[in-house]
Structures are given as structure tokens and as C-alpha cells.
Amino acid sequence: MRESTLLTPKKIADNQSFLDWDTQPEMFKHYPQFCYRVPIADFPSLLWLKETRKITDERTVVNKPYRRLNVPSAGNLHPIEMYVQIRNVTGLLSGIYHFDVLHEELVMIAEIAGEGIEPYLGLNTRFNGAIVMLSLVPFRSGWKYGLRAWRYLYLDLGHQIATFVASVRHFGLSLTKMSVHNGLSQIMGMGYDETIAAVYGIGEPSTRPVKPLSKPLMHVQPTDYTLPIEQLYSEIQAQLPYTDVPLTAKRENFIALNTIRRSAREFNTDTIDDSALRELMQLPVPFSLEVLFVVLQAHSMQQGIYRNGKCDVDGNFLSEIVHLLLDQRFIAGANMVVLIYAEHFNAASHIEAGVYAQELYAACEYHGIGCSGIGAFYDHEASRWSDKSLLYAVAIGGKNDYRCTKRD
Numbered sequence: 503m504r505e506s507t508l509l510t511p512k513k514i515a516d517n518q519s520f521l522d523w524d525t526q527p528e529m530f531k532h533y534p535q536f537c538y539r540v541p542i543a544d545f546p547s548l549l550w551l552k553e554t555r556k557i558t559d560e561r562t563v564v565n566k567p568y569r570r571l572n573v574p575s576a577g578n579l580h581p582i583e584m585y586v587q588i589r590n591v592t593g594l595l596s597g598i599y600h601f602d603v604l605h606e607e608l609v610m611i612a613e614i615a616g617e618g619i620e621p622y623l624g625l626n627t628r629f630n631g632a633i634v635m636l637s638l639v640p641f642r643s644g645w646k647y648g649l650r651a652w653r654y655l656y657l658d659l660g661h662q663i664a665t666f667v668a669s670v671r672h673f674g675l676s677l678t679k680m681s682v683h684n685g686l687s688q689i690m691g692m693g694y695d696e697t698i699a700a701v702y703g704i705g706e707p708s709t710r711p712v713k714p715l716s717k718p719l720m721h722v723q724p725t726d727y728t729l730p731i732e733q734l735y736s737e738i739q740a741q742l743p744y745t746d747v748p749l750t751a752k753r754e755n756f757i758a759l760n761t762i763r764r765s766a767r768e769f770n771t772d773t774i775d776d777s778a779l780r781e782l783m784q785l786p787v788p789f790s791l792e793v794l795f796v797v798l799q800a801h802s803m804q805q806g807i808y809r810n811g812k813c814d815v816d817g818n819f820l821s822e823i824v825h826l827l828l829d830q831r832f833i834a835g836a837n838m839v840v841l842i843y844a845e846h847f848n849a850a851s852h853i854e855a856g857v858y859a860q861e862l863y864a865a866c867e868y869h870g871i872g873c874s875g876i877g878a879f880y881d882h883e884a885s886r887w888s889d890k891s892l893l894y895a896v897a898i899g900g901k902n903d904y905r906c907t908k909r910d
């Protein structure tokens with residue numbers, strides 16, 4: 503997939519066409535009105551679900567609602583949906599539900615008893631609690647980014663998985679790793695335009711036997727329309743869902759940070775302490791990744807490229823890094839850019855890059871620092887600093903409104 507998703511100066515020049523935002527596919531999936539719905543707020547035991555994915559900013563831009571979520575997303579396109587099978591949770595009918603983020607409701611797609619999705623997860627007994635499924639809706643990102651969207655889908659998914667895991671842990675629950683078999687997306691009623699891409703359990707298997715669902719659930723299109731981007735859809739369908747449980751830092755003020763998190767659109771070089779940059783360098787890095795920290799502007803820290811907490815190559819790389827990241831001007835104000843490379847260019851390494859970047863976002867928000875994921879870069883030029891593939895970059899710098907946001 504790497505070759506067909508590369509960005510080069512020629513591709514950028516050839517692709518300068520105007521994007522008509524009126525043609526943006528719908529960002530939220532809607533199940534029919536006749537489906538049984540329950541407000542998530544009515545179930546305090548499911549607060550972890552509400553904090554996993556929620557709207558945190560809403561405004562009107564050119565007469566259309568513009569919504570931003572607790573998780574970042576390339577182009578703010580949000581190509582993810584959430585489903586949960588619930589069994590034996592007090593007050594809720596056991597069933598398979600869609601989580602409607604727009605209305606903060608659980609929408610029942612099917613009631614369950616002796617049947618369920620467990621057999622698609624290698625379980626032959628009923629799983630009491632919740633089985634969470636995250637799906638990808640490739641056209642939401644493909645609409646803007648074409649095949650390059652393949653990368654952004656999995657990076658976005660990594661951000662969402664990290665937030666989900668942090669939320670579950672914040673509420674004192676633990677996750678069960680699942681082992682997914684083929685056919686889960688089909689039995690969930692999905693077509694070529696949506697695929698289950700990650701699955702986790704919260705609860706425990708019982709001793710009662712379970713049968714597979716006798717027929718697929720109702721099919722509902724995840725967007726109001728879809729254009730054929732065959733290669734993108736088939737690559738995503740061919741991938742088995744991700745099930746690894748990442749390590750995420752536990753922060754007491756998780757809910758506050760989860761609510762205020764934003765991507766920086768500008769930086770103030772002077773409002774950041776070097777100690778915060780050093781702390782960010784200490785965050786645990788998943789095994790699949792190699793991370794380089796390029797210190798661009800600091801008070802007393804040496805400018806240069808840091809590996810494993812030490813400056814490896816001295817120098818001022820500001821203009822090279824800004825150019826690498828497609829000359830996005832606001833990056834010129836960043837104090838540090840984190841370059842996330844991997845030996846293997848595949849879905850799992852992109853998910854893990856997204857998970858790691860989400861940890862950077864959380865740590866930055868905690869320190870009152872600005873941060874933005876950067877998925878747009880010239881791939882060939884990134885090989886100057888590593889023989890691995892660059893998957894993702896994160897720009898970090900001081901906030902302008904530092905005094906109001908710093909948490910003492």
C-alpha cells in the first residue's frame with residue numbers, strides 16, 4: 503500500500519483541484535428512527551463509552567454545523583463508528599447497539615438472547631458485559647485524500663483506540679483481548695463501505711452456550727452517498743481487526759483533558775519549558791516504532807535530532823522540517839517535531855503510531871502545550887533521517903493562551 507499512498511511534490515501540484523465542502527459525505531451514521539434508543543447519560547455504568555467518543559466543540563461554518571470530537575482526525579473527517587454488544591447489564595436490554603455520537607444514544611440494531619457475535623470472536627459461551635467494535639468508513643476520508651486516506655484511517659483509529667483504552671481504565675475497568683474470525687463485518691450488516699477494524703471486550707465469559715447470529719443485521723449505509731475507490735475499500739476489508747491492548751498513561755484529570763483537547767493551529771515558541779520537551783521524550787514507545795525528536799527551538803536545550811533522550815545530531819533543522827511537512831507554515835513556530843517511523847509499513851504499525859500520538863496529545867494537554875498530528879509529508883524526503891518508513895509526525899509548541907490554560 504505504501505507506493506500508492508506516497509506524497510510527492512508532483513502529486514501535490516497535480517492535485518490542486520478545489521474541494522467542494524457541500525459534497526462532504528455525512529460524518530455520522532444514522533439508523534432508522536423506528537429503532538429503540540436509550541440516552542447514554544441514563545446509564546452511569548456506561549460512562550466509559552460516552553467518554554470514548556464525544557462531540558466537544560460545535561459551531562456553524564458557512565451555514566453548516568462544524569463539529570469537533572474528543573479525538574483528532576485528519577481533515578476533521580472522522581471515519582469511525584462504534585458498536586457495542588451488551589449482555590446482562592442492569593437496566594439495558596441485551597442487544598447489539600450502534601453508538602450514535604451525535605445524539606449521545608445507544609440505538610438497538612438487534613435484541614439478543616441465545617445468539618450473539620461471540621462465535622465470531624472465538625468464544626463458544628456468552629460474554630457478559632460489553633463487546634466494543636470500532637469500524638472504519640473509508641469514503642469519509644477517501645473523499646478528500648483518495649488512496650492516501652488508507653494511512654489516515656489507521657492513524658485515526660489509533661487515536662480512537664488509545665482514547666477508548668484510557669477511558670475504560672479511568673473508570674476502573676479492564677479489557678479482554680479478543681480473537682476475531684472472518685465474517686464479523688458481514689454479520690454486522692456491513693457492505694464494502696464499512697469494515698470492523700478493532701474489537702475489545704469489557705466483562706467476562708459466562709458458562710452459558712451461545713450460537714452465532716442466524717442472519718446478518720440490517721444494512722444501513724454509513725454515509726449519505728459513496729463513490730467507488732475500489733482499492734481503498736478492498737485493502738481495508740482484507741485486514742483482520744486489531745485486538746492488541748495498548749498501554750496508556752493513567753491521568754487523574756482524564757475527563758477534563760478529554761474534553762478540552764484540541765489540535766494546535768498556531769504556536770508561541772516562548773511559552774514552553776524545556777523540561778516539558780524532555781518529559782515528552784520519556785513516554786513509552788510501542789515496539790513497532792522508531793521515534794525521532796527534532797528540537798527546533800528551545801531555551802537551553804541543544805537544537806538537533808534526539809534519539810533515546812540524547813541529542814544524536816546537532817543542528818538547526820527548522821527549514822528542512824517545515825518543508826518535509828509540506829511547508830505548512832504554522833509548523834515554523836513549533837518547538838519540537840516528533841517523527842514516527844516503522845520498519846513495517848502496515849495497518850498495525852499505523853494504528854500504533856496513532857496510539858502513541860494520542861499519548862503525546864494527552865501529555866501536551868496535561869502540560870498546557872500545543873500539539874498537532876501531521877499526516878501530510880513528502881515520503882521520500884523523510885528517508886534522510888531514518889531507513890525506516892515515516893508514518894506520522896507530531897508538531898509540538900507553546901500555546902498562545904498559555905496563562906489561561908496551564909494547569910498548576
Ligand SMILES: Cc1cc2nc3c(=O)[nH]c(=O)nc-3n(C[C@H](O)[C@H](O)[C@H](O)COP(=O)(O)O)c2cc1C
Pocket residue numbers: 570571573574575576577578654657658661763764765766830874875876877878
Ligand atoms: C492522522 C491525522 C493527520 C493530521 N494531519 C494534519 C496535517 O497534516 N496538518 C494539520 O494542520 N493538521 C493535521 N491533523 C489535525 C487535524 O486537522 C485535526 O485533528 C482536525 O482538524 C480536528 O481538530 P481537533 O483535533 O482540534 O479536534 C491531523 C490529525 C490526524 C489525526
